[in-house]
Amino acid sequence: MAVINYVGAINQALKEEMRRDERVVIWGEDMISMDGVHGQTRDIYNEFGGDRIRDTPICEQAITGMTIGAAHRGLRPIGVFMNASFGLSAFDGMFLQLGCSGSGLPVVLYGVIAGPREDNGHGTSPEALCIHAPYLKVVMPSTPYDAKGLFKTAIRDDSPVVFWDHAWCFFMGHKDGAIERGANTQEVPEEEYLIPFGEADIKREGSDITLVTFSFMVHPALAAAHNLAKEGISVEVVDLRTLVPLDVETIVKSTKKTGRLLVVHEAMKRGGIAGEIIFRVQEEAPDLLASLKTPFRRLAAKNLPLDAAFGPMLVPSAETIAAAVKEMVV
Amino acid sequence: MEVRKTMELPSKEILLKLYRDLLTARRVEAELYSRQGNLAGSGGGAHRGPGEEVIPIAFCNNLTETDCFCPNFRTGFCLFTKPGFTLVDIVATSMGKTGKGIHDTRRTPEYGTMPGQGTLGEGSVRYLGAAAAASMKKTGDIVVFIQGDGASNRAPTHEAMAVAGAWQLPIIFVIQNNRYGMGTAVEKSYSIEDLSLRGVGYGFPHERVDGNDMIAMYLVAKKHIERTRAGGGPSLIAADTWRLRPHFEGDSQVYRPKGEVDEWWKREPLGRYQKELMDLGVLTEEDVDRLEAEVKAEIQAAFDEVEALPVSIPSYRAGSLEELEKTAIAEL
Secondary structure (H helix, E strand, O other), X not given: OXXXXXXXXXXXXXXXXXXXXXXXXXXXXXXXXXXXXXXXXXXXXHHXXXXXXXXXXXXXXXXXXXXXXXXXXXXXXXXXXXXXXXXXXXXXXXXXXXXXXXXXOXXXXXXXXXXXXXXXXXXXXXXXXXXXXXXXEEEOOOOHHHHHHHHHHHHHOOOOEEEEEEHHHHHEEEEOOEEEEOXXXXXXXXXXXXXXXXXXXXXXXXXXXXXXXXXHHHXXXXXXXHHHXXXXXXXXXXXXXXXXXXXXXHHHHHHHHHOOEEEEEEEEOOOOHHHHHHHHHHXXXXXXXXXXXXXXXXXXXXXXXXXXXXXXXXXXXXXXXXXXXXXXXX | OHHHHHOOOOOHHHHHHHXXXXXXXXXXXXXXXXXXXXXXXXXXXXXXXXXXXXXXHHHHOOOOOOOEEEOOHHHHHHHHHOOOOXXXXXXXXXXXXXXXXXXXXXXXXXXOOOOOOOOOOOHHHHHHHHHHHHHHHOOOOOEEEEEEOOHHXXXXXXXXXXXXXXXXXXXXXXXXXXXXXXXXXXXXXXXXXXXXXXXXXXXXXXXXXXXXXXXXXXXXXXXXXXXXXXHHOOEEEEEEOOOOOOOOOOOOOOOOOOOHXXXXXXXXXXXXXXXXXXXXXXXXHHHHHHHHHHHHHHHHHHHHHHHOOOEOOOOOOOOOHHHHHHOOOOOO
């Protein structure tokens, strides 16, 4: 089995699905001319030609609307905003047309969150805005293996899916308790596999606290868990992988075991998905409350705009995650 | 009109078909309003469109069943002239009825229409997607997308035109310029009088036409549809008409100068076309009376057929709340 990085995994998923189903088309910004900027669409034009992949002008409203119209007419389009933030200019299409009216339309909208070292126009994590829509499934993987299996599932889904990658997953991962460049590589099967939506993955087992997170934050969470183990604190890291549908069952089961729940995300805290997750746990497992060793807690970005200089200080890191865990466990 | 000088007059058969369509549209809209008062499916007062029927009818008479077509929301009732639709379809969907063989005009992608939406202008990018699909699948279908002067200022329209131009897609954009975007006059929202000039920047062939002139409108539609169908790419047509009714019934119309509406009722297209056909010797007084009676009977028959259908929930997503709930993702 070949060891590949996250971008290579996305590239494999796209190619495999485009070979399998000729209705799959990719429309977006710099899909051919820059290989999707990070290389996600490398060689796809050469293999499939211009009827299957096409560069659009920079116009996210058109990209979003086109996927809807083409899905009505029998295609299974993937619309790509270079950056997830750019997709916000297409919120009418994404939220109202697809999210509220798009049931049964096989559309994938894909964009990359550039990370907190960028401005809001590149680095914003928009998942909380998407989960509010009744018909949007929201996928945010953290590893190459998950990315490939989930992207293939997204393309085969008969309803709209929003797939947000995090650029830091392309370049960085966790290794020996630190975030390291090039560390997010994995053995990824070349043969067919799919990962179903709504199944969280326990990335690290533990007994003292349940740490629920997703997307790039899985990596600082795992780095923190690695370091805390040396201090005798056992952290269970749950990677949600998909936010809609949400695997509440796995969160509840883990929290029942550990007695503590911390939810971590990179998006801003106010209105962030941690509030939704924690309340869902409370609604669906009210019996859990009596056995909690400490109240639920969330760790997210400060409610401030992103900024190249201060951005990384606004969002959770391995250090701040470890500190939050210690406050809950000790 | 320039087009009348350069193109041959349509055959007598076509001229009479257009007359019958126009007459039927005018009468069925009035009947629907008197019975139901909720033409566009909107929750508020009806958004009526008498006097603007020429534009959709001209295009529909040049389309095939599988071509895509989006009428301006105000003239959706003219959809019976699009191949694939009947008068019964239009009456049924406007009256909140469904039944076997009755198409919901808001969701029939196989006949080239898509669900409507309240955020006008946004449809341009969805119909653009239909054009892209036709281009990629090489179906030969084309798309005609009509919206008003108000919606045409919205951002998606411009993105749609940018992509249509860059990709040379088979789509014709039409601005049904009825002079008002809700209460705002076109002069206050455009710096140009000929709205088709918007096409210049996108590299489109563009044409302004009198949208109350049935023959000119038909010829322009035919010319542009033939051009686009032959692989000529997109174009932009500005069809000038006038909104004879309020934005919605009950709107006080304080924004209109006094007498304006009366003045434009004198120039409405049905009477104008009738007179022209009589002048051309295509239509006689007896024909007018006979067609009026025939159309009346046809509309009555359509309403009778629809009357017999069960009332359905006026939802285009589901027939019951239980059915709607089944569409939800996991939990509610």
